[in-house]
Amino acid sequence: MNKKFHFLDDGGEMGRLMREKDWSLTPLGEPNGWPQSLRITLNIMLNSPFPMFLFWGNTLKSFYNDAYRPILGDDGKHPKILGLNGKEAWSESWSDVEPMLKIVTEKGESIWKENLMVPIFRNGQMEDVYWTFSYSPVKDEAGCVSGVLVIVTDTTEAVLAERRLKESERRFREVANLSPVWIWITDNEINIQYSNRALLEYVGVENESDFTGQVWIDVVHPDDLDIVFKGFGKAVEDESGFTLEYRVKRKETGNYEWFKVLGAPKFEEGKMVGFIGTAMNIDKQKSFSDHLKKEVDIRTRELADSNDKLEAMNKELQSFAYISSHDLQEPLRKIQMFSEVLMENEFDKLSTSGKVKFEKIQSAANRMQSLINDLLSYSRTDTEKRVFEIVDLKDVITDVKNDLGDELNHKHGKITLLKSCKIEVVPFQFRQLMYNLLSNSIKYAKSDVSPEIIIDTAIVKNAKSIDSSLKNKKEYVQITITDNGIGFDEQFAEKIFEVFQRLHSRQEYVGTGIGLAIVKKIVQNHFGVISATGKLNEGSVFVIVMPKAQ
Template identity: 85%
Template sequence: MNKKFHFLDDGGEMGRLMREKDWSLTPLGTPDGWPHNLRTTLNIMLNSPFPMFLFWGDTLKSFYNDAYRPILGNDGKHPKILGLNGKQAWSESWSDVEPMLKIVTENGESIWKENLMVPIFRNGRMEDVYWTFSYSPVKNEEGEVSGVLVIVTDTTEAVLAERRLKESERRFREVANLSPVWIWITDNDINIQYSNRALLNYVGIEKEADFTGKVWKEVVHPDDLDIIYEGFGKAVADETDFTLEYRVRRKETGKYEWFKVLGVPKFEENKMVGFIGTAMNIDKQKSFADELKKEVNIRTKELADSNSKLEAMNKELQSFAYISSHDLQEPLRKIQMFAEVLMDKEYDKLSTSGKAKFEKIQSAAKRMQSLINDLLSYSRTDTENRVFEVIDLKELVEDVKNDLGEELKKKEGKITLLRSCELEVVPFQFRQLMYNLLSNAVKYSKNDVSPNVTIDTEIITNAKSVDVGLKNNKEYVKITITDNGIGFEEQFAEKIFEVFQRLHSKQEYVGTGIGLAIVKKIVQNHHGVISASGKLNEGSVFEIVLPKMQ
């Protein structure tokens, strides 16, 4: 190519291809014979960063620039259509292109199209491509149309993206309108931009366009408007989610119902532009909560009344304890005293039957004295001050053994402590606990077998396996007391700890049926548990588990 044709000097790849092509083999001939308006148009086109295509002459020869080159894709028309007749170059879409070209070539008019779909062959296949373009006439000095300049943009991606967006919006609206939950969109000033069918139906508005802006203020309870403004305002300032509860009027009934409203910020180009949210009717839950609150208030009042009655009963119990310890014991002591005087001074004058009756009076008085003392002990386990101290179990057991010395000597019994330990207890209560258990073990021994009682201790750290109310992260002491006495049937293992429960008649064994109830209450006072097991005529085992340190 002769360098004097400066209109082809630049233009990148397409300028080079035009310079290298042998135009002498085409009807156009060499560039030195090309008309001035063709040269000028090509120079402008080759140096333009905007996609351009030129149809030239009667056969509409094809020219295009580097910016247009990507539109042709790969494995398609490029570069063979350079200089080719328009009908040959665009055979697959000529029926769409030719009528538009005729408007320009025959009438000299420019035309413009936006997002027009014209299929072309590119990338090795036919593709539906959307174009936004203008067709403009290129005239010679006589004013005749010599060619058509096409300025074009491939808008396929934008069109498809818009279609996907519209389809997504259509599906969103379809799903939203099927939802029983309210779905809404607002801007930062709480102007409604979208509301689904459930919301529209509730407030009685047919068209979505009629429920925009701040129309919502007409259906929200007046007392709740401040809740909305405050909640939305804070969420806008902080750009955070929010949850509000307020009342909205139902069109059908005119009644206000409670709704729980949740919103999340909506962003566009990293800027918050409003909220997307939902709302759910919670009126029934609110009503239930109100009823529950009323019920709780009623039950609280009833509980307070019960507590008052309980306090009154406690006072009565204290009065009973006072009467038991003073008023009841005084006449009882007089009965015992006069019975003893009569037995001492008038015994010889009594008949055999009379002597037996007086002996029964004395026996009954002793049992009553024992019962009163046990009842007082039982009541005091809850009312007396509890001062915990660390004691050595060995010393306490020795003390109890001394108290039981006569009984042990009489029955040739033995109490053995295998392993001792220190633990924190209320000393006088725990002494009573050990006394009751050990005295029972001696008392309920078999007639022909000397009582043999063993006490053993063990430190455990998995106390929850013993009882779910205990704690695994705390150190406990398990005290096991085993005897070889008369035992009991396993079905009575729980019952023996109840007040006044006796497994044997008072003729067989003396007792009030309160001793083990006192033991259980003392164990509970020490935040522990007690259990019993036994076999009839083989013996009993009592296990106490309580914290080593309170």
């Protein structure tokens, strides 16, 4: 090829292919013999960023540029159709293409088509491709049509996307019209653009086109219009969703019913263009809510009366505690004192029956003293001020062991602490808790076996698995107290923590039946839990789980 023809110098891949092709084997001959109109058209086409295709001459030889090249895909026509006759190059779609080419070549008229489906062979198979294109005549020096210039865009993706969008919209409308919930779309000015069948039927509008703009103003209760405008206005200002409750007139009855309306902003290309939302009829719930509110008001007043009565009872209980700690104990101490004097000075003068009666008087007085003391301890666990401090369990156990020294020595008992820990507690309550549990284990020891009590501790981090009232994020201490005493039947595991509950007669084991109830209340005051397991004649296990730090 003669390189002096610069009209083929540029054009990327297609310019190179045209330069390298042996045109002497074609009816066009060497490029130095090509007409000026062909050269100019090819030069324009090769340097254009728009996809272009040229049919030239009587046989409509094929030329195209780099921008057109992707339209042909892979494993298809490229590059063999370069220079081929139109009918040969486009045999699969020639019946569609030829009539349009004749309009241009024979009449010299331009034509334009949008989204026209013309199948072609590309990517190894036949494909239905949509095109938007123009066919324009290219005239030679004599003014005759010598070629057809095609400027084309493959719009297949756009066409299919639009079809998918329409199908999606069709399905949306289909589903929306089946929904009993209102579905609506508006613009920024609250002009209705779409409303589903349930909404239209409620307001008595037959056609969707009749319920547009701000027709909704006519069906919203006049007293609620301000709620609507303010709600939507704030949503526009904040660009956020909203929830409103207002009344809407039902066409069928003329009555207003309550609706709960939820809306959210609708954005296109980052700009808010309106709202989409739903509405649900809550008239029955609203009526029920109003009724419930009245009931709650009544119950609240009743509760206030009950609280007043409870406060009065608490004052009475406080008076009882005062009487228990002062007025009741004073005559009780005198009974005990005079009984002791009589027993010491007049015992020998009493008959056998009198001696037994005086011993019963002393025993009953001592039991009453224990009961009063335990009742006071039980009531104080709630009323006394709680000041938490960090204590070492080892120090508390040592202190309690000293207090229980006589009982331990008498029964040859042993208390062993395997592992100590520090824990934040109300010191005097925690000491009473440990005292009650350890003294309980000593009290209920077997008559022929020395009591052995083992105390162990462990850190618990998944406390909720032990009891749902505990928190996994908090660190707990588990204190386990195991003894070898008489134990108890498993069915009484909860009952033993109740006030005045005894599993044995007073003749067998002394006590008031309040000790373990005090223990449970103290554990609750420390936001912990306690449980017990036991087997008859094998012993008991008490497990306390309390926060390591409050």
